[in-house]
Amino acid sequence: RQRIGFIGLGAMGLPMAKNLIKNGYILNVSTYRNRTPVDELKELGAVEQNSVSELVSESDIVISILPTDREMESVLLSGEVLDQLTSEKILIEMTSGSPAMMKKVNEIYKGMGVRVLDAPVSGGTAGAEKGTLTVMAGGDAKLVEECKPIMEAMAEKIYVVGQIGAGKAIKAINQLLASIHMIASAEALALAEKLEIETDILKKVVGNSSGASWMLENKIDSLVERNFNPGFKLNLMKKDVQIAVDEAGNDKLPLASYVLDLYKEVANQDGERDFSAIGKKVLV
Ligand code: NDP
Structure with a gap:
């Protein structure tokens, strides 16, 4: 079973993470400020890690859905996350951020051999709960194919829209x-x-x-x-x-x-x- 580390357990992330658990994935989570979503997910079987760096280290795939570019940069490009990246890992980046920030993250990750998908979503919290989101996926078509089962646990429609940055x-x-x-x-x-x-x-x-x-x-x-x-x-x-x-x-x-x-x-x-x-x- 693939181990997914989920970063950003907010209005969208929490219901999306629940759908991953429902679909049989091992879900790693950690607390940022608010403990409530972590407790809720643990009851459903998620594994709590002590820090975001442990979360990345214990996961094959990292999914992030954070508020803005600012958090994308401060979390995904932090030393504690970068230190744990190895070339087998995959990042599925689902924040509605800017194309420029997506490309910046991708360049650094690519340099470390980490494969990245630019995969923001539409469909609102109702779509996140029902698992009927639309994913706008930018990146390598083979990687989109490889990540499809994971995205299908959260989404109904997955569009391949171009290279990294095109999703954003x-x-x-x-x-x-x-x-x-x-x-x-x-x-x-x-x-x-x-x-x-x-x-x-x-x-x-x-x-x-x-x-x-x-x-x-x-x-x-x-x-x-x-x-x-x-x-x-x-x-x-x-x-x-x-x-x-x-x-x-x-x-x-x-x-x-x-x-x-x-x-x-x-x-x-x-x-x-x-x-x-x-x-x-x-x-x-
Ligand atoms: P929320 O504000 O509800 O959630 C943001 C989450 O990110 C919170 O769980 C917050 O944790 C966490 N977070 C913030 N900073 C950090 C950090 N430094 N490290 C770890 N976690 C952090 O936002 P939404 O879920 O609504 O939106 C997320 C993204 O999805 C945005 O880019 C948004 O534009 C997009 N989106 C939203 C939709 C919606 O209907 N809500 C629909 C489609 C896309 P904490 O609570 O502990 O601070």
């Missing part, structure tokens, strides 16, 4: 649209409320017309309830739009740049709430 790139493009569609859906709801159009009508009619979007279909109910519990934290969406705007270069994405400013404004108060809290800009 397509994810940033998805997030560019998702961030805009979220505020657009909130504006649609604000107008529907003002014009006394019922939410069910909005969902059914626009949902089957040219204005349809995933956000309108999936997030409208929580907007109606003004329920902004994460889910997907607004700070993380802000980080994703920033990646898209940075990768495009100055002023190349006028709408995304404007929307980024809106997310930044709302993040001051509501950064740790669900990204749908951007709706507060327009909903009364």
Whole structure:
């Protein structure tokens, strides 16, 4: 049985790790700040390691899904992790980070003979729980094939999108649209409320017309309830739009740049709430 070391047991990582245990993998975990996910996973059979370096040393495959580039760098390129890497190990990197940081990690790992997959995900916490995520995999096609059973324990669709960095790139493009569609859906709801159009009508009619979007279909109910519990934290969406705007270069994405400013404004108060809290800009 393959031993997987899982780093980043948050809103996404915890349910993804549970699905790996369910599928028979040996799962190594360690505590960063919050002990709760480690305790929960131990009850399901995970093995607790005393540190991230022990976790890497005891695993054949390391999976990471951390908040941002900053944590990717501070964890994956830390001395304690690098010291434990050997050429048989594989890293499946699932953070929504930047293409540049992914390439930096890959260059250093490749130099040590470690094979790397750039494999961010989409599908939200519900998809992580149900094991129905979409993986956007960049890297060597043979390695994607080799890692497929592991990814299939967590995901329904696995797309091979290009080389290392391409996974992070397509994810940033998805997030560019998702961030805009979220505020657009909130504006649609604000107008529907003002014009006394019922939410069910909005969902059914626009949902089957040219204005349809995933956000309108999936997030409208929580907007109606003004329920902004994460889910997907607004700070993380802000980080994703920033990646898209940075990768495009100055002023190349006028709408995304404007929307980024809106997310930044709302993040001051509501950064740790669900990204749908951007709706507060327009909903009364
Ligand atoms: P969370 O903030 O819920 O989880 C982040 C996890 O990383 C926490 O368990 C945290 O531990 C851990 N962590 C932070 N720093 C370190 C560190 N230095 N060493 C070890 N562990 C660390 O984020 P999500 O799970 O929501 O998101 C993770 C990534 O997945 C992000 O890039 C996000 O954009 C992306 N994503 C999120 C989706 C969602 O719906 N939530 C959907 C698709 C992608 P602790 O709690 O102890 O601080």
